Amino acid sequence: MKKVLTIAGSDCSGGAGIQADIKTITVHNMYAMSVITALTAQNTTGVSGVMEVTPEFIEKQMDMVCSDIYPDAVKIGMLANKDIIDIVEDKLKQYELKNIVLDPVMISTSGSKLLQDNAIDALITKLIPLATVITPNIPEAECLCGFPIRTKEEMQKAAEVIARHYSGSILIKGGHLEECSDDLLYEEGACHWYQQYKVSNPNTHGTGCTLSTAIACNLAAGRCIRDGVAAAKSYITGALEANLNLGKGSGPLNHCYRLA
Numbered sequence: 001m002k003k004v005l006t007i008a009g010s011d012c013s014g015g016a017g018i019q020a021d022i023k024t025i026t027v028h029n030m031y032a033m034s035v036i037t038a039l040t041a042q043n044t045t046g047v048s049g050v051m052e053v054t055p056e057f058i059e060k061q062m063d064m065v066c067s068d069i070y071p072d073a074v075k076i077g078m079l080a081n082k083d084i085i086d087i088v089e090d091k092l093k094q095y096e097l098k099n100i101v102l103d104p105v106m107i108s109t110s111g112s113k114l115l116q117d118n119a120i121d122a123l124i125t126k127l128i129p130l131a132t133v134i135t136p137n138i139p140e141a142e143c144l145c146g147f148p149i150r151t152k153e154e155m156q157k158a159a160e161v162i163a164r165h166y167s168g169s170i171l172i173k174g175g176h177l178e179e180c181s182d183d184l185l186y187e188e189g190a191c192h193w194y195q196q197y198k199v200s201n202p203n204t205h206g207t208g209c210t211l212s213t214a215i216a217c218n219l220a221a222g223r224c225i226r227d228g229v230a231a232a233k234s235y236i237t238g239a240l241e242a243n244l245n246l247g248k249g250s251g252p253l254n255h256c257y258r259l260a
């Protein structure tokens with residue numbers, strides 16, 4: 001059985017973060033492990049609190065996981081602050097972890113900060129260079145490239161700018177576009193589009209977490225990045241189409257739709 005590690009925050013409502021990641025890994029028939037970086041009190045309507053885990057305790061979790069059951073792939077989500085980024089960087093290097101999918105989580109769709117502003121530089125200079133693929137949504141890509149993105153042409157320009165400082169693959173997710181949900185993979189100077197009409201479902205809590213984890217699963221399975229993104233895109237679209245309609249706000253996906 002392939003083993004996938006998620007390094008991320010907990011979402012007590014089960015739609016995003018660690019909980020979404022573990023469901024995604026499990027339905028890919030893989031063994032899920034987690035290093036929790038923060039506890040969040042949140043639900044489908046928003047985030048009411050964040051409690052960050054100390055770097056020392058993150059170190060202990062990383063050591064216990066990696067010295068025992070070595071992961072075939074790693075997904076990284078919410079990191080909360082600079083000290084957490086520093087320890088995660090050290091541990092990725094110490095254990096020579098590969099197949100790293102980094103979702104540069106900054107702000108939840110409901111508007112809460114999940115990464116402190118003074119940690120963005122550390123994310124860019126320390127962790128992004130270690131990633132096999134990064135998966136920014138449009139607001140995160142705007143932060144990385146420094147200009148607004150409203151169109152697919154601007155997504156491509158953003159990828160070209162981000163690629164000046166990062167040699168891995170860049171997947172800019174189009175979930176925040178008006179017309180469609182096309183995602184752009186920029187790999188070694190070439191653009192690959194994953195076209196998708198907008199699924200008419202207001203319940204999109206945890207889409208970014210779920211997509212990045214599905215990509216990590218596909219890399220663990222030995223797929224190349226292009227095929228892995230295609231398979232993950234198909235999984236996320238199916239999970240959106242199988243609307244669960246839970247909660248009073250933007251509800252969770254149906255992670256288990258393939259088991260039905």
Ligand SMILES: Nc1ncnc2c1ncn2[C@@H]1O[C@H](COP(=O)(O)OP(=O)(O)O)[C@@H](O)[C@H]1O
Binds near residue numbers: 136137174183233
């Ligand atoms: N309404 C939708 N219909 C189809 N795909 C969607 C929809 N909303 C989001 N997605 C897809 O979900 C994935 C996560 O994208 P996005 O919502 O942009 O990320 P995040 O959750 O990080 O903001 C992407 O593949 C995106 O295209």
Ligand SMILES: Cc1ncc(COP(=O)(O)OP(=O)(O)O)c(N)n1
Binds near residue numbers: 008009018207210
């Ligand atoms: C604990 C935790 N991590 C990440 C997120 C962000 O989830 P994401 O899938 O990027 O998007 P939204 O759910 O915010 O639409 C989160 N909310 N909580």
